[in-house]
Ligand SMILES: NC(=O)C1=CN([C@@H]2O[C@H](COP(=O)(O)OP(=O)(O)OC[C@H]3O[C@@H](n4cnc5c(N)ncnc54)[C@H](OP(=O)(O)O)[C@@H]3O)[C@@H](O)[C@H]2O)C=CC1
């Protein structure tokens with residue numbers, strides 16, 4: 001790459017994809033002035049689906065497997081990838097995307113939910129590769145460094161977002177199991193020498209059923225396994241439903257059905273089956289016939305009613321209404337449309353949903369569209385306790401104050417499918433009682449669990465090199481930021497005990513003189529960090545993969561109002577760079593607003609920060625001095641952008657995503673025209689800076705004039721590129737000015 005510096009910009013889904021249609025032409029035009037190509041790769045859900053079915057498509061419809069290509073590139077020092085959030089699809093989303101593509105003339109097969117025969121099994125396996133968190137584990141060949149840069153933190157202090165007040169008498173709480181969960185059953189082993197392990201289920205009758213063979217392991221690697229008892233989960237859920245009703249609080253469930261794509265939909269399904277148990281039992285035969293799958297949420301039931309005789313469908317609907325009278329109120333995703341917390345597994349995702357609840361005074365929405373105290377059910381104990389610690393702190397001390405609070409950046413272990421990221425192909429719902437064993441090639445039993453039918457058993461892998469890299473990253477971050485760093489590890493967990501031993505060993509490889517580095521159990525680490533945050537002090541959280549996910553939404557949402565404003569860098573272990581934009585998702589409700597009123601609220605600050613880091617990395621890797629000038633001036637532009645508060649406002653009338661891109665382009669051009677490090681660039685950007693500055697009012701008016709009416713983009717999962725581009729670039733004056741930069 002050093003000859004032809006290239007940045008690869010990912011095309012994804014929903015709001016970030018729409019934003020790209022406006023931002024990318026700006027980025028490409030500016031980067032070209034330094035001889036940098038910014039190419040795209042399609043890793044959207046639709047793109048991933050199409051790339052897996054070339055044999056069903058016309059030649060002109062086929063696309064390559066861009067994700068595999070990027071995954072390969074991520075293992076090389078040449079990688080310079082800007083990764084926007086993408087859909088980690090649940091089954092309902094996957095089916096909706098397939099239906100949309102079929103309607104657009106792509107002759108894809110249906111998703112065989114209950115595959116019959118080899119052909120359907122093969123088709124389902126192909127689709128399943130595109131499902132859930134299919135992208136991030138492939139690209140994240142490094143550990144993550146997520147933080148709010150100083151300019152962003154200063155912005156948040158100057159323009160604090162609203163936080164709901166906390167009442168000390170709030171009845172909101174987090175409920176978790178006391179036993180029979182992953183936490184209570186975790187076992188861990190360290191691999192002595194490279195080889196393979198197998199996973200077998202030995203039935204009560206002694207029959208051996210191989211669940212998986214040939215799982216490659218490296219020397220020094222940690223493997224862990226745990227089981228969630230279906231019986232224990234079921235009893236726990238029943239007790240929580242009753243308790244929520246007795247207390248008069250809303251019932252809500254918080255899982256990560258997208259990222260934990262095998263285990264969590266099963267847990268979600270179990271909760272749906274318990275909550276609606278009377279209706280589901282009464283109509284079991286009809287619902288079976290209609291193909292209802294509780295793992296896809298109660299929304300799946302409604303979607304299938306039309307396939308049943310009208311009187312049966314009406315009876316089922318009536319029974320559900322009746323059943324609600326016997327249950328606690330359920331938290332709503334959208335009370336206007338009657339969408340509950342149990343409708344779709346991907347609607348309520350714990351990393352974003354718990355911070356939202358905490359920001360809303362510990363409440364969620366009830367069916368009347370009003371906020372109400374809530375019981376948040378997070379069954380497994382591994383991490384549930386951290387949220388109760390936040391709730392306890394808010395009840396004791398009131399809401400956090402974004403104008404004064406400190407920050408909790410994160411260094412997260414995730415490289416090479418570390419921890420839960422690698423569990424997908426090693427998670428099983430157990431068909432019959434027996435014992436699950438993990439055995440090595442010599443036949444040694446490394447871990448074993450007694451299991452019952454319906455239990456969820458899963459194994460994770462964490463290689464040694466990523467742990468070493470993670471420790472190094474933590475020490476470097478603590479040194480660079482002069483900030484204490486806490487490893488959130490729980491000595492009561494078998495896996496964490498093994499990680500602690502490695503951390504203690506690898507910390508010795510570094511100069512930690514003068515640094516404050518501690519290892520604390522998650523709840524203690526949370527209390528310690530919260531106590532400091534209230535004093536305005538920062539504390540680096542150094543965590544495993546799941547806490548990385550949880551904390552990098554929780555703290556940014558409390559501190560900045562959104563994780564979109566985070567700098568999110570993944571220094572790839574082989575030297576390349578993966579620059580993620582923000583730490584949040586693809587915000588589906590932004591698309592709904594856009595098609596209804598041509599207004600896109602998506603905040604691209606995460607993209608701006610990622611681009612600056614990517615240009616900086618490119619300049620260091622290739623020695624391209626102009627890339628450095630572009631990076632420095634973009635930094636300056638970002639600071640000005642924040643200072644002048646040019647992020648999109650929430651409602652029609654203000655500037656939206658497109659307006660904010662214009663301001664970034666203007667500030668960036670002005671900084672380039674003002675700098676003195678590169679005279680040619682200065683001369684090139686002077687006329688553009690002048691044109692944008694002179695036409696500011698006109699451009700903003702052209703951009704804002706389109707707002708307020710519906711806009712058609714030709715699809716949700718696979719919108720029409722031409723229509724999107726037209727909608728996202730409505731200012732002729734701005735477009736002409738940019739074209740001028742590329743022309744000369
Ligand atoms: N890295 C990735 O690829 C990730 C992908 N996802 C995927 O994203 C989808 C949605 O997930 P969900 O958990 O709802 O999380 P989101 O982060 O998409 O949404 C949660 C809320 O965060 C706020 N928000 C997030 N990003 C922005 C932004 N750039 N501009 C303005 N507001 C923003 C909005 O809150 P408010 O309205 O309160 O301002 C939004 O409603 C799922 O398909 C999920 O799988 C999720 C996380 C990461």
Ligand SMILES: O=C(O)CCC(=O)C(=O)O
Nearest residue numbers: 088133136258259549583
């Ligand atoms: O991989 C995913 O599905 C989501 C990842 C995520 O939420 C994150 O990285 O913060």
Ligand SMILES: [Mg+2]
Nearest residue numbers: 351549553583
């Ligand atoms: Mg997340």
